[in-house]
Amino acid sequence: MRHSNKFNLKHIMMLLFLVSATAIFESCKKAAEKTTEKMIEKSIGDKAKVDIDNEKVTIETEEGTFTTDATVHSWPDEAPEEVPEFAEGKVMSVSTQEMDDTKNWVVIFEEVPQTALQNYKKELEAKGFKINYTTVAGTGGHLAAEKGKLNVMVMVGDGNATVTIGSQP
Incomplete structure (x- = not known):
């Protein structure tokens, strides 16, 4: 015992x-x-409010709010429906920025195939986006597209991609 x-x-x-x-x-x-x-x-500046919670950072200023979250590994739900989901690769982080009436999203991917840029260009065109320019060089490239008050910019290279979506009032 x-x-x-x-x-x-x-x-x-x-x-x-x-x-x-x-x-x-x-x-x-x-x-x-x-x-x-x-x-x-x-x-x-002293008027900024910063909140860090593990892998999420939120910065609020008089001009707007910026949030980046490395724990989010999916396409943002609040992204405009008109913008097709970039479904090639693995989401690494999502950032959002709100200033005045504009909102921007930046989605960072890894494990992206070389064909992703051309595939996404076709998806954007099918949704009615006008492709302003496309540049392809070596294993990467980028494009810019617009539809009404939406702008989409995509950069792809070396197995990574960044998709930026801008929404204006």
Whole structure:
């Protein structure tokens, strides 16, 4: 019986140690996030509000809001329906920017095939977008397209892609 109590006491002590270590780690992490937030706020201006939560950063200023989230790994739900989803590759992060009445999305991809740019160009044209220009060089290229108050810019190269969507009032 006595041996059993020591065994339980060891487990309890180990559990308390792990809980304490986790609490200290989280406390240090939050302190680092707050320090970084203050540094960004000072560099932008004291009227900026910065919120860092793990891999999500939100910056609010008088001009608008910028959010980037590396935990989002899918096409943004709030992107305009007229813009076809870029479905080739794996989403790495999504950023949004709201200023006045304009809204922009930047979606970053990896594992993108070389055919992605030409495939997406066809999808944009099928949705009624006017292709303003397309440049293809080596393993990459970029294009710009517009439809009404929507602008889409795509850059593809070396297995990566960035899709930028702009929506004006």
